[in-house]
Amino acid sequence: MIYAIMYGLTVGAVLYLISVGFSLTFGTMRVINFAHTITYTLGAYLLIASMRSLGVPFFWGGMVGVAVAALAGYGIERFVIRRLYGESLDYTFIATYAVFLIGVDIVKWLWGVFPKPVSDPLGKTVDILGFVFPTYRLLVILLAIVVFFGLELFMRKTMVGKIIVAALDNREGVRCLGIGVEKYFSLAFVLGSALAALGGVLYAPITAVHPYMGSHILLLCFAVVLTGGLGNLRGTFLASFALGMLISITGRYWPAGSEIVAFVAMAAVLLARPIEA
Amino acid sequence: MLQVAGIDVAYGHAKVLHDVSLDLEEGKMLFVVGRNGAGKTTLLRTIMGLLRPLKGSIYFDGGDITGLPPEQLYHRGIRYVTQDKKVFGSLTVRENIEIAAYSSGEPLSQALDKVLEIYPKMKDFLNLKAGQLSGGQRQILLIGQAMVGNPRLLLVDEPTQGLAAIVINEIARILKHLKGRLSAVVVEQNLPLVSQLADRVVVLKEGKVTQVLDDASEICNTSLLEKAL
Amino acid sequence: MGNVVKERGLVLEKTFVAVGKQLTQAGVGQKALELILIGVVFLILVPFLGAHRATDFAIFCIIVLSFDLLYGYMGRLSFGHLLYVGVGAYTVGLALRYLTTNPLLAIVLGIVAACLAGMAVGAITVRIAGAAFALANLAFNRVGWFLVMSPLKDITGGENGLSIRNLSFWYVNFRNPTFRFWFVLASLLLVFLFLRIFTSSSYGVLLRSIKEDEKRVRFLGYNTQLYKWVTFVLAATVAGFGGALTALNYGYVNPNTLDVHANAGIVFACLLGGSGRLYGALLGGIIYMLITNLLPVYFQRWEFFLGVALLLIVFRFRGGIWGGLEALYSGLAARVKSGSSKEGMSR
Numbered sequence: 001m002i003y004a005i006m007y008g009l010t011v012g013a014v015l016y017l018i019s020v021g022f023s024l025t026f027g028t029m030r031v032i033n034f035a036h037t038i039t040y041t042l043g044a045y046l047l048i049a050s051m052r053s054l055g056v057p058f059f060w061g062g063m064v065g066v067a068v069a070a071l072a073g074y075g076i077e078r079f080v081i082r083r084l085y086g087e088s089l090d091y092t093f094i095a096t097y098a099v100f101l102i103g104v105d106i107v108k109w110l111w112g113v114f115p116k117p118v119s120d121p122l123g124k125t126v127d128i129l130g131f132v133f134p135t136y137r138l139l140v141i142l143l144a145i146v147v148f149f150g151l152e153l154f155m156r157k158t159m160v161g162k163i164i165v166a167a168l169d170n171r172e173g174v175r176c177l178g179i180g181v182e183k184y185f186s187l188a189f190v191l192g193s194a195l196a197a198l199g200g201v202l203y204a205p206i207t208a209v210h211p212y213m214g215s216h217i218l219l220l221c222f223a224v225v226l227t228g229g230l231g232n233l234r235g236t237f238l239a240s241f242a243l244g245m246l247i248s249i250t251g252r253y254w255p256a257g258s259e260i261v262a263f264v265a266m267a268a269v270l271l272a273r274p275i276e277a
Numbered sequence: 278m279l280q281v282a283g284i285d286v287a288y289g290h291a292k293v294l295h296d297v298s299l300d301l302e303e304g305k306m307l308f309v310v311g312r313n314g315a316g317k318t319t320l321l322r323t324i325m326g327l328l329r330p331l332k333g334s335i336y337f338d339g340g341d342i343t344g345l346p347p348e349q350l351y352h353r354g355i356r357y358v359t360q361d362k363k364v365f366g367s368l369t370v371r372e373n374i375e376i377a378a379y380s381s382g383e384p385l386s387q388a389l390d391k392v393l394e395i396y397p398k399m400k401d402f403l404n405l406k407a408g409q410l411s412g413g414q415r416q417i418l419l420i421g422q423a424m425v426g427n428p429r430l431l432l433v434d435e436p437t438q439g440l441a442a443i444v445i446n447e448i449a450r451i452l453k454h455l456k457g458r459l460s461a462v463v464v465e466q467n468l469p470l471v472s473q474l475a476d477r478v479v480v481l482k483e484g485k486v487t488q489v490l491d492d493a494s495e496i497c498n499t500s501l502l503e504k505a506l
Numbered sequence: 507m508g509n510v511v512k513e514r515g516l517v518l519e520k521t522f523v524a525v526g527k528q529l530t531q532a533g534v535g536q537k538a539l540e541l542i543l544i545g546v547v548f549l550i551l552v553p554f555l556g557a558h559r560a561t562d563f564a565i566f567c568i569i570v571l572s573f574d575l576l577y578g579y580m581g582r583l584s585f586g587h588l589l590y591v592g593v594g595a596y597t598v599g600l601a602l603r604y605l606t607t608n609p610l611l612a613i614v615l616g617i618v619a620a621c622l623a624g625m626a627v628g629a630i631t632v633r634i635a636g637a638a639f640a641l642a643n644l645a646f647n648r649v650g651w652f653l654v655m656s657p658l659k660d661i662t663g664g665e666n667g668l669s670i671r672n673l674s675f676w677y678v679n680f681r682n683p684t685f686r687f688w689f690v691l692a693s694l695l696l697v698f699l700f701l702r703i704f705t706s707s708s709y710g711v712l713l714r715s716i717k718e719d720e721k722r723v724r725f726l727g728y729n730t731q732l733y734k735w736v737t738f739v740l741a742a743t744v745a746g747f748g749g750a751l752t753a754l755n756y757g758y759v760n761p762n763t764l765d766v767h768a769n770a771g772i773v774f775a776c777l778l779g780g781s782g783r784l785y786g787a788l789l790g791g792i793i794y795m796l797i798t799n800l801l802p803v804y805f806q807r808w809e810f811f812l813g814v815a816l817l818l819i820v821f822r823f824r825g826g827i828w829g830g831l832e833a834l835y836s837g838l839a840a841r842v843k844s845g846s847s848k849e850g851m852s853r
Contacts, residue, residue, distance in 0.1 A: 032637035089637040090583040095820045101813030159379055166365040178351030178380040222641050263649050270630055
């Protein structure tokens with residue numbers, strides 16, 4: 001049972017990292033970015049590629065993955081999202097889905113369809129109260145917590161962060177105060193993409209790395225964001241871990257149902273709290 | 278100072294303003310009155326660049342500002358205080374002002390002084406989250422926020438709506454204080470207030486200007502009102 | 507000499523305009539003409555593609571039509587529409603296996619099941635505004651897919667799918683490809699007629715108003731949630747009908763029927779043809795099926811092509827093909843008008 005909880009926390013940590021960006025984009029621009037998880041996928045694949053082709057250790061491979069994926073995120077924002085900014089959200093959704101399709105195909109073309117295994121980079125374990133946990137997973141959880149506090153600081157103490165918070169509250173108000181929100185949304189977007197890539201890098205040793213991994217996690221991400229509240233970063237944090245645990249514990253007793261459980265939770269939240277425009 | 282020349286504004290296919298014009302001289306206060314749905318908010322939003330007129334032009338300070346976005350208009354000195362009294366609820370009062378200060382390039386201490394000058398009691402609220410303020414306090418915060426930087430023209434939408442009498446007096450005091458120092462276009466339904474403060478009154482009915490009064494006391498003439506509204 | 511050429515040119519344009527006018531005006535005679543036209547189009551396809559393929563096309567068109575009701579007319583993008591196709595298909599499969607030997611009854615059951623599913627899911631998702639609606643429906647679609655693959659594996663056959671027995675009953679023989687073709691064509695015409703009447707009615711006007719500005723419609727006193735829900739259920743029901751027909755057409759159902767990613771194809775077909783117009787949906791359905799069937803290259807890297815094509819449509823060609831035709835029509839109609847008046851003047 002305790003292992004299920006540990007696994008749940010790990011999944012929650014990864015979910016958090018990926019969902020932050022999604023929540024921000026959804027909260028600021030009201031845009032559902034289906035391509036969000038392309039950076040997640042890219043992060044994982046670039047990690048593997050740099051480790052295999054460049055012989056680089058996990059850490060540096062991860063850095064490469066995050067950096068390049070963030071660049072890709074910037075490209076998506078610049079050439080797709082920004083073009084459709086202010087227009088129908090549906091078109092943006094379709095456009096980002098199109099980007100997702102193209103991205104998946106590029107991944108398949110470059111690296112093939114078969115899942116690539118990535119081994120635990122640390123390979124060590126930690127003994128806590130008689131239970132043995134992989135150090136790596138603990139590290140992932142810690143990282144997520146660090147990122148959370150880092151983001152909190154950023155949002156609360158820096159000017160840029162405060163503007164983003166203000167824009168989440170009242171986008172028009174920010175514009176009428178003479179500040180062009182688009183720049184800040186772009187920043188939030190790239191930040192979110194980088195974090196998603198980090199999520200991909202960190203999750204790679206734990207999950208199967210395959211071209212469609214993004215679409216699978218996106219739905220979970222969506223469930224997290226809906227449950228935690230759009231643009232509500234604290235809610236996203238809590239919801240990620242809650243859903244992570246839910247999935248993991250359900251997986252222990254009813255392996256088939258672990259996936260659905262997240263969506264049941266999401267449906268329950270939606271019934272109680274529908275989203276208005 | 279501000280000249281609106283024959284603008285038509287529509288939401289989708291529904292035309293809301295028809296050939297609306299108005300003139301405002303520097304330092305004067307112009308009040309816009311009319312029934313609900315007459316198009317008063319639409320007028321302010323169009324001047325602020327949130328809406329684009331289908332035809333007609335808007336001139337400010339000698340320059341053509343038609344179609345310019347609100348971000349640019351802010352830096353030209355136009356301030357828009359909205360009807361829904363929406364502040365940045367997750368930020369503190371101080372941070373709300375800080376954003377305005379950042380945007381206009383004014384030092385925060387100076388900006389705070391300006392706000393406290395209008396409403397000294399705001400000092401007690403500076404560290405409260407703006408979402409916790411009452412409606413009247415938010416309205417005053419918004420007006421204070423508008424004072425930051427170098428405001429030349431205030432666009433205020435129904436400042437006394439939904440507020441208690443005491444608070445209305447407070448707002449009236451603030452507006453009186455601003456009279457002569459700023460130009461302003463104010464939408465109001467509180468007619469006694471209008472007669473006290475207005476240099477000019479424009480009456481809007483169903484998107485058209487039906488009356489322009491240069492003697493504000495006339496606004497209390499009920500027979501005139503019935504015809505115009 | 508030049509004048510004669512011009513006059514001939516005008517004649518062509520005049521005919522185009524005249525036919526176009528006929529097609530866009532309401533009236534019983536009109537509807538009959540439209541149905542005949544559609545029937546003819548499909549009949550033309552048969553010698554090129556074979557009855558089986560043509561039936562495929564027709565079924566796909568039914569599904570695209572149902573999607574267009576939701577997206578084109580009401581303006582709500584759902585990325586999980588295939589769920590109802592799957593429900594219809596699997597219900598037919600299961601019904602014929604365990605409940606009945608009458609395929610027509612199975613179809614009815616399939617439609618009812620899809621309707622019920624639509625009611626349940628719609629009740630939750632219709633409350634969601636914006637693009638989240640698309641994703642929420644996607645989530646439900648995936649849950650459905652997952653249910654079919656895993657927990658209900660024993661009845662649905664999981665990955666391997668279900669084969670369908672009992673395909674004939676009295677004179678109703680689904681084993682015969684020709685019969686299938688006519689049955690499906692009749693179904694398509696029925697669906698088209700129904701949607702035609704539906705969208706030209708005052709309900710249709712209400713739908714389009716909701717698409718343009720829901721707030722305003724609500725202010726007029728309408729319960730827009732209810733109307734959205736009803737439309738959703740309707741779209742789901744028609745999709746279920748398409749699913750039922752799919753099952754009978756192949757004699758086989760598998761989870762690909764509700765594959766989440768296949769939704770992109772439907773969206774694309776709808777946009778390609780031109781959303782918000784029944785003809786657009788039909789056109790899009792046919793052309794999309796032609797593309798996927800005749801371009802194996804496309805099929806190899808289909809995701810890439812589909813992605814690029816979608817981007818192109820979103821950035822440049824929002825009206826789709828039908829939109830382009832309409833623009834052409836109005837341009838020509840204007841020219842014909844001015845051309846005729848010029849003629850009058852020169853006399």
